[in-house]
Amino acid sequence: MSSSIVGGPRTGHFNRSGEQVVSRRIVTKSWNTINAQDSINGNNRVITPFRAVNNNGDYLARKNYTCGGPNPTSASKPGLKSRIGHILSSCDNSGVAGSSTNVKFVPDSSDYIKYKKLTSANKNYNDTSAGGDDHNGSYTYLMRVRR
Structure with missing residues (x-):
């Protein structure tokens, strides 16, 4: 079985606490984006993985980078569309979308602690043993040592 299958090779119920369920949901729904990768279209990530996963930069x-995107002012009334300006675009050919966040935002230390906790949970995502051994191998080995 491939270990890259999200949730592990076996499907079914494993005893997990509510906190583990929430952590797994955050990892699969929020971190399963293109920003979690080390490179996009051959362009290596410049910011830290923490900032990339949380969309903090x-x-x-890139400084002051805009490329397309929605117009922040709505032209819902007829005749206003021609009077409302548009966002100036300075697109490059990298194929990497610009950030849609406040790049000057400084996250709190609790955000980083939560990130490190979720990173460790992500490493054990496919662990089907629910924190133990898949088989009885370690117990058998200990019993041989204790004879």
Whole structure:
């Protein structure tokens, strides 16, 4: 079985606490984005993995970068569309989308602690043993030592 299958090779119920369920949901729903990768279209990530996963900065650390995007002012009334300006675009050919966040935001230390906790939970995501051994191998070995 492939270990890259999200949730492990076996499907079914494993005894997990509510906190583990929430952690797994955050990892699969929020961290399963293109920003979690080390490179996009051959462009290596410049910002730290913490900032990339939480969308706390531009992936390539570009300053004042805009490329398309929605117009922040709505032209819902007829005749206003021609009077409302548009966002100036300075697109590059990297193929990496610009950030859609406040790049000057400084996260709290509790955010980083939560990130490290979820990173360790992500490493054990496919662990089907629920924190123990898949088989009885370690117990058998200990029993041989104790004879």
